[in-house]
Amino acid sequence: MFRRLLVQSRRRHGSSVAVLGAAGGIGQPLSLLIKQSPLVSELSLYDVVNTPGVAADLSHCNTPGKVRATVGEGKAVEALQGADVVVIPAGVPRKPGMTRDDLFNTNAKIVATLAEACGTACPDACFLVISNPVNSTVPIFAETLKKMGVYDKKRLFGVTTLDVVRAQTFVAENQGTDVATTKVDVIGGHAGTTILPLLSQIPGAKFSDDDVKALTRRVQFGGDEVVQAKDGAGSATLSMAYAGAHFTFRLLDALNGAPNVTECTFVENDLTRAPFFSTPVTLGKHGVDTIHPFGTLSAFEQDNFDAMLPDLLAQAEKGIAFVKNH
Ligand SMILES: NC(=O)C1=CN([C@@H]2O[C@H](COP(=O)(O)OP(=O)(O)OC[C@H]3O[C@@H](n4cnc5c(N)ncnc54)[C@H](O)[C@@H]3O)[C@@H](O)[C@H]2O)C=CC1
Numbered sequence: 001m002f003r004r005l006l007v008q009s010r011r012r013h014g015s016s017v018a019v020l021g022a023a024g025g026i027g028q029p030l031s032l033l034i035k036q037s038p039l040v041s042e043l044s045l046y047d048v049v050n051t052p053g054v055a056a057d058l059s060h061c062n063t064p065g066k067v068r069a070t071v072g073e074g075k076a077v078e079a080l081q082g083a084d085v086v087v088i089p090a091g092v093p094r095k096p097g098m099t100r101d102d103l104f105n106t107n108a109k110i111v112a113t114l115a116e117a118c119g120t121a122c123p124d125a126c127f128l129v130i131s132n133p134v135n136s137t138v139p140i141f142a143e144t145l146k147k148m149g150v151y152d153k154k155r156l157f158g159v160t161t162l163d164v165v166r167a168q169t170f171v172a173e174n175q176g177t178d179v180a181t182t183k184v185d186v187i188g189g190h191a192g193t194t195i196l197p198l199l200s201q202i203p204g205a206k207f208s209d210d211d212v213k214a215l216t217r218r219v220q221f222g223g224d225e226v227v228q229a230k231d232g233a234g235s236a237t238l239s240m241a242y243a244g245a246h247f248t249f250r251l252l253d254a255l256n257g258a259p260n261v262t263e264c265t266f267v268e269n270d271l272t273r274a275p276f277f278s279t280p281v282t283l284g285k286h287g288v289d290t291i292h293p294f295g296t297l298s299a300f301e302q303d304n305f306d307a308m309l310p311d312l313l314a315q316a317e318k319g320i321a322f323v324k325n326h
């Protein structure tokens with residue numbers, strides 16, 4: 001009880017946000033965007049390399065959040081003391097020709113190690129996992145916290161906001177609508193055909209069958225578009241920082257009591273046979289408040305949904321097995 005009151009009183013004066021992987025391609029612009037929030041009183045940056053320089057640089061921005069740097073393998077627990085929200089873009093990105101699953105061997109270990117540090121230092125925080133493959137890293141995070149006896153399904157989120165951001169951009173271009181007011185739900189997971197934009201549910205939108213196929217495919221493989229254009233220099237960083245900051249701000253709003261904060265995110269739920277599934281979720285003062293069903297699917301969407309489920313299940317099981325065997 002006392003602990004909860006302390007957390008609440010700290011929130012009234014702003015939240016402590018930690019970024020793990022803060023010196024990376026996503027970590028740096030994401031930290032810059034988060035530093036701009038008046039709701040953030042402390043920004044704790046952690047990476048295995050280069051954090052002091054990033055923190056020194058950001059600390060000169062004239063916004064209220066105090067910046068703290070922690071650097072080096074095994075120092076995450078130190079960085080996470082007092083964190084209310086932890087955003088995790090740590091891990092290797094793709095190169096052309098790779099799938100997100102090809103990152104599993106390297107990133108599974110990184111994410112499990114960081115989850116253990118979170119479970120030790122700030123088990124009551126909200127955890128936002130960006131590291132790929134999200135379809136497996138989120139189950140890894142959950143399983144690690146379960147092993148430690150501190151898992152709370154209301155506080156673990158796979159960040160799939162970039163899929164929504166892409167869907168809204170591509171649909172607005174296609175329909176000639178204002179991108180600021182074009183809303184698209186994207187359900188499923190975060191890898192290729194496990195990503196499913198619900199184009200049939202956009203009020204007022206009219207698509208040809210060819211457009212539905214092309215737009216769906218572009219959202220599903222938007223990440224590949226960037227990987228190919230970067231030609232070996234990594235994957236989406238700037239649009240991911242934008243999307244990650246958007247989700248972080250929405251969560252901070254909800255934690256501070258704002259009503260009706262609903263975003264698609266990859267959370268544990270029983271809407272499907274997959275343990276984790278991205279769907280519209282209303283966020284509240286304690287993380288997940290309400291999981292919303294994703295509504296009626298068109299025949300095209302239903303086919304995509306049926307095809308994705310075995311992959312989502314297998315990728316979650318792979319993550320769970322990784323933790324059980326280590
Ligand atoms: N969820 C999503 O929609 C998206 C996810 N991603 C994923 O985000 C991850 C990061 O991508 P980038 O920033 O482009 O990669 P990057 O290589 O530029 O940065 C990753 C950072 O993580 C750090 N790091 C590695 N091991 C660490 C550890 N144990 N503890 C703390 N930090 C550690 C590295 O030192 C590096 O600074 C990748 O796995 C990528 O696939 C990328 C785009 C979108």
Ligand SMILES: O=C([O-])CC(=O)C(=O)O
Binds near residue numbers: 222223224236
């Ligand atoms: O494509 C990648 O590997 C990075 C990513 O998840 C995305 O851009 O959606």
